[in-house]
Amino acid sequence: MVKKISLLLAFVLVFVSGALAQESNGDETFKGFDPGRYIVDEVLDHYEWEIFKIKNTDVSIPLPVIVYSKLRHKFYAFCSCKLREGHKYKGFFIPEDGKFRGRIVELDAQGNRVRPIDLSITKNVLAIWISVLILFWIFIPMAKRYQQNPLSPPKGFHALLEPLILFIRDDIAKTNIGEKYEKYLPYLLTLFFFIFLNNLLGLLPFFPGGANVTGNLAVTGVMATFTFVITTVSGTKHYWKHIFWNPEVPWWLKVPIPLMPLVELTGVFTKPTVLMIRLFANILGGHIVRVTFITLIFIFAAFGVAAAYGVSIISVLFVVFITFLEMLVAFIQAYVFTILSALYFGMALETDEH
Amino acid sequence: MELITPGFGLIFWMTLTFLIVLIILKKYAWKPILESIRQREEFINNSLKQAEEARRQLENVKNEAQKILNQARQEREQMLKEAKEIHARIVRQADEEAKKIKERRLQEALQEIENAKINAVNELKQFVADISIEIAEKILRSELSDKQAQKQFIEKMLKESNLN
Known part of the structure; x- marks a missing residue:
């Protein structure tokens, strides 16, 4: 039984990867759904604990953010709900792309993204x-x-x-x-x-x-x-x-x-x-x-x-x-x-x- | 890349948490649990040893009892044997004694009978002699009324006594 299923799945996977290969041009998305991104996000650490998501309603537990800014030499502690959907709070934000995607950063004088010392309760x-x-x-x-x-x-x-x-x-x-x-x-x-x-x-x-x-x-x-x-x-x-x-x-x-x-x-x-x-x-x-x-x-x-x-x-x-x-x-x-x-x-x- | 980049915050909290958990669990969980398990194991081991010891002692006692029983049985047999022997000896001795006594009695009885016989014979002899004398007297009185006859008789008597 398991063998049959795994065989079938192997075919499915081959088919999917074929489809992906055809369509892929950088970002592979299916009606706005990016599977690669989704899978990686699922296993990564986050600043809030998402419980479920229906349409655009996000039910998640906000967790405390604790950061030490190396630029300002100061500790900051606040709710991660302040940073939702790319909002900026006290100069901190969570970028959606780039090297520090999904991690709290601040901007230095030149406008570069800098990671603070991040002791958040993730x-x-x-x-x-x-x-x-x-x-x-x-x-x-x-x-x-x-x-x-x-x-x-x-x-x-x-x-x-x-x-x-x-x-x-x-x-x-x-x-x-x-x-x-x-x-x-x-x-x-x-x-x-x-x-x-x-x-x-x-x-x-x-x-x-x-x-x-x-x-x-x-x-x-x-x-x-x-x-x-x-x-x-x-x-x-x-x-x-x-x-x-x-x-x-x-x-x-x-x-x-x-x-x-x-x-x-x-x-x-x-x-x-x-x-x-x-x-x-x-x-x-x-x-x-x-x-x-x-x-x-x-x-x-x-x-x-x-x-x-x-x-x-x-x-x-x-x-x-x-x-x-x-x-x-x-x-x-x-x-x-x-x-x-x-x-x-x-x-x-x-x-x-x- | 994000997958294999460990976050500093997580490292910090994990180290702190793990250290505290280690200390707390060591003190309040592992030590008492392991100690209790050790105690229980020791108790079980001791109990098993004691049971074994008791079993062995019981066996010893049983063996001892068996030995004593066997000894008693042997002694009884010995005693019975001896008693039988004594009994036989006594019976034999008694038999012998009885036989001896019987014999002696018999001897004595025979002796007495003999004596009595002798006495009787003697008495009879005496009696016969007395009677004979009486008879003889009477006869002699009647027969020896004459001198001739008297003389004849005396001679005859003398002859006879010589023969005796």
């Missing part, structure tokens, strides 16, 4: 905070209950979470880090549940889900940096020796040109970079695929109502299928990020005796 920041509140709401009462009767087995939702906690403790931390795993366990647990929850929330099509948090390079980058810092800080003598003067490598690869140390040192940085990119790309990919299938309906709407209905059936079926797949991916990516972090900690903790 859609993704709010989504992160919501997920954090959910984490607190889940785990702090759970901890209380556990403290009150530590000997009774978990019940209900806790019985679902405890195997995950045990899985991270036994199969991720203990196996990869070794004896000193307990020190790293809180970080690994936080990491896993943060990623997993945000991945799942990202699959929800409406508020408070739908934000592309874990598919954002800044978010994955911060988490990868945490892993990198912890790895570097816990590195033993053996770990650094292995990087700069690996005894298993012949000397001429180290002197006079430090080839291997260079490769190893690069590895130190590539490891967290790969972590960052893997999670980002997987989640972003899932989002884009799902949005794309929905977008297909709008593209076909440009060809006629019948085409739109026909495609919508296939599209919706496929989005459902992809969503199930993404649920699996949500878990797998959280797991992979956590296990690799644990693995790096384990490598950093290695000593001579083994």
Whole structure:
């Protein structure tokens, strides 16, 4: 079934891309609808949280804008609703095109667009905070209950979470880090549940889900940096020796040109970079695929109502299928990020005796 | 390009948020949860160990009991055997004793009978002798009314006594 659908979709895609190629001259729009723009906008961060849009009525949650103007050396905080539809407020506006499209800019004396230091509470920041509140709401009462009767087995939702906690403790931390795993366990647990929850929330099509948090390079980058810092800080003598003067490598690869140390040192940085990119790309990919299938309906709407209905059936079926797949991916990516972090900690903790 | 350009604000808020979440969850969630899980696991392990220990002790007790039972059974058998032996010996001894007594009694009885017989014979002899003398007296009185006959008789008697 899935095979047939995917085959059919492949044909549809080929057809659409053909149609796009014929019509495309810079901006491909279908009756004013620009699919490429729409898809990218869907996965990007915004200054407000759009809930739905009917005709020209935009229902969205305005979020606070906090910027520090480098030109005026001053902080500004105001509602993002002031900047709607290209309005200017206190010299700030959101351009619709150019290098800084969709990001708050101000104009300098020469009329050039300059980015202020932007600390706005954007859609993704709010989504992160919501997920954090959910984490607190889940785990702090759970901890209380556990403290009150530590000997009774978990019940209900806790019985679902405890195997995950045990899985991270036994199969991720203990196996990869070794004896000193307990020190790293809180970080690994936080990491896993943060990623997993945000991945799942990202699959929800409406508020408070739908934000592309874990598919954002800044978010994955911060988490990868945490892993990198912890790895570097816990590195033993053996770990650094292995990087700069690996005894298993012949000397001429180290002197006079430090080839291997260079490769190893690069590895130190590539490891967290790969972590960052893997999670980002997987989640972003899932989002884009799902949005794309929905977008297909709008593209076909440009060809006629019948085409739109026909495609919508296939599209919706496929989005459902992809969503199930993404649920699996949500878990797998959280797991992979956590296990690799644990693995790096384990490598950093290695000593001579083994 | 926008997709791979991380926003500074988001990096800032994410770092701050993640750090705070890490600290709060570590203190108020992970530590108590992990500690409780550890306690529970320890409790389960201890309980299992204790159960095992109890089971082993029970087994030991059972073995002990069996041993005691076996010993008791053996002792009983031994005692029974001994008792039987004693019984047999006593019976045998009693038999022998009885036989001896019987024999002795028999001997004594026989002796007494013999004695009585001898006495009786003697008495009879005495009696017969007395009677004989009496008879003889009477006969002699009647027969020996004459001197001749008396003399004849004495001679005859002397002859006879010599034969005796």
